[in-house]
Amino acid sequence: MPSDPSGERISDAEHAVMEVLWDHSPRSATDVCETICDTRDWSIATVKTLLSRLVAKGAVATEPEGRRFLYHPLIARSAYVGGESRRLVDRLFGGRASSLFAHLAQSEALSDEDLTEMEVLLKELRR
Amino acid sequence: MPSDPSGERISDAEHAVMEVLWDHSPRSATDVCETICDTRDWSIATVKTLLSRLVAKGAVATEPEGRRFLYHPLIARSAYVGGESRRLVDRLFGGRASSLFAHLAQSEALSDEDLTEMEVLLKELRR
DNA sequence: TCGTAAAGTCTACAGACGTAGTCGATTAGC
C-alpha cells in the first residue's frame, strides 16, 4: 500500500472527507455528503470540490458507476496517521516520541485508562 | 501564563519564528533573522512580516528599545505544544493518547531509548 | 551636519484552503 503517492498535503477539510472514505468505500459524492454534510454544515458542492481536490492530489481514486463516480482512498489511513504523527513529533519534540509522551503525561492529558493500556503495550513490546 | 490569548492559529513559518523566541528572548527582528534566515533561506523582510503577524495574532509582544523593537512570546511553548498535541490526538485518534502511542509503537517509530524513558515515566506516574 | 544604514510599516502577489454557485450533460421516471 503506497504511503503517499504524491507528496501533496491533505488539508483539514479534505481529511474529514478521507475519514468518511476510510470508514467505508467506495462511495459516491452524495453518499459522502449524507455522512458529513450535516455535522460539518457543508453543502454537496463543498464535498464535490473536496473530492476533486483529493483526486487531483492523488489521495483518492474514482471508478465510474453508471453516470456517476465512486470514490475510494488511495492512501491508507495508517500511512496518513503515521505521517502526521511523525510530522508533529519531529516539529515539536525534536523527533523524540518519548518527549511527546512526557508532555502528555505532564499536562495530565493521559487518563488512567491510557496509562494502563500503555503499560500493557510496553510489556508486549519488550517481549 | 496565558495559553492562547487570541484563538488564532500559528502557521508553520510563524512557528519557526516562535521557536527562536522561545529559545531566547527578547530579541530584535535582526537577531531572529541571524538565527534562522540562513537555515530557512529567508530574507529579513520575511522575518519582519512573520513577526508582525505574530504580534497581530497576540502571540508575541514588543517592547521599544531605542529606535527598534524587541520581541518576546506571549504564549508559553508548553501551551502551544500541548494544544497542538491535543489537536492531533483529537483529530486522528479520537482523543485517546494511548492510540497515538500504539500507532507509534506499531510503526516502529519508537526507539529503544524511547521505550525505556516511557517505562520510567510510567512508573513515576503510578507512584 | 549630513548621508546612509537599519528598523518598522505598507503593499504585493501567487498558491492553498474553505465554501459554494452555475452549467451542460445525462438519466430516470412519467
Added chain:
DNA sequence: GCTAATCGACTACGTCTGTAGACTTTACGA
C-alpha cells in the same frame, strides 16, 4: 418522448500563508 432531478466540471471569491520588495523615518558615524 419529455421533463425534472442529478452528476461531474468549471468558476468564484474571500482568507490565510509564504515570501519579499518599496517606502518612511530615524539615529549614528564621519
